Amino acid sequence: MGPPDLKRRFEEIYTAHYAEILAYVRRRTASSDDAADALAETFTTAWRRLDDVPDGARARLWLYGVARRVLANGRRAESRRGELVERLGAQLALWTEGTGPVGADDLDGVRVAFGRLKPDDMEVLSLASWEGLSSEEIATVLGCSRGAARLRLHRARKRLAGELSAAGFDLARYGSRAITLTKEKA
């Protein structure tokens, strides 16, 4: 594969998954600068390791895995952020201002309960509900077995139900069997 082919393949991957990876990093970072940085780092890694990127829909899962490691590593050196990434961060910050404040709804209780979970639980629930992944796909991103992913997801859901119940959040409002579950958990 010559360089133009490589670039074309990367372009397909980039175009198909940019928005999803942006959403992934944005939702897991406190600052737009960090989001821009992680985004650039993730796709730079993909370009550098293009041969490792799987074909088709699995490319997205591979990219999530890279983004996850990038975020876990955190920022390594201030000097690594370039001018373009700075601009991207500024653009994202402006976008954030445009979307209005978080919490302009009645879900603060859910946010607080979610925030009390361990990072691993948060991540597995987020992958399921924010990225819409199945437990099989979550297993690919986390690099664990399908069974382990299912179990982690199940436990994380129960722990969130427990946190919500402890905070007095009326899960019953959302379904008749809600209370049963929180009792089972206890």
Next chain:
Amino acid sequence: MNDVDRIIDRLVADIAPDPGPGMTPLARELFEEITRAAAPAPPRRRWAVMPRRRWIAGPVAAALTTVAAVAVIGVGSAPASAALDIKRDGDHYIITVRDLFANPDVYQAELRARGLDIDLTVLPTSASNARTLIVINGVRPREPGRPVSGDVKTPITTIDEPGPCERFGGCAATLKVPVGYKEKAEIVLGREARPGEEYMMPPGIDAPGEPLHCVHYANMTVAELMPILRERGVEPQFTSYATKRFESTAPGGWYVYDGVMSAAGKARILVNPVPNPKPRPFDAFCKNGS
């Protein structure tokens, strides 16, 4: 998965933070930046040596506009006090730009005189976008890997104009800078363009006050968009990820991704052969949906 699992998943989905603007022209620049490095060798980070370019307002604006260096309009000999109004209010400076056409060096001299390392640039833009004030702070608190929680506070703040604000970047008229602020910052301020002058801070084509405000133009075909533009007296130039240049026509069946006003009555429109799978939410600019 039982009902409670579904409820939990739905609650978690409901608190999902905003996904962001999706693919923007700036994202396209990042693609070019990344692929400039030879694959699969480790990429060199070239951006550090790139010429400094101005960042322009709006998620789309940057790449749809020609981001040129700011022209120096005559060497200013006017007293610095003529350009900026700087008042001290307790531990802050309250700064208002008095002369929008002053030489940038004059602003600089005024700010430097107060020990502020702030670059102030005034750029031509549309009437409705004029006085848009953008602050790019040198520092921001960082907490990598933590979930989003509220706004990130920055040391330089802006004071909005009185009245309701529909503008994407806010409606700031005045800057508030801590006295003794040592970090570098960039401020970009919009002024109304002179007749025929190209906008260097191009507003979104659907921003409040612009020709396509509250028009559902995203993912329209070029053929559908053309009569609307004609009706509103807008002359388009088209570009696409594939062509990367501006042309006066585009295939009628291509889809509209985004657009900015590049001068009065002139627009730059980003189109592509396939529909945008994730267009920007319509209410990003049209809050009331009307």
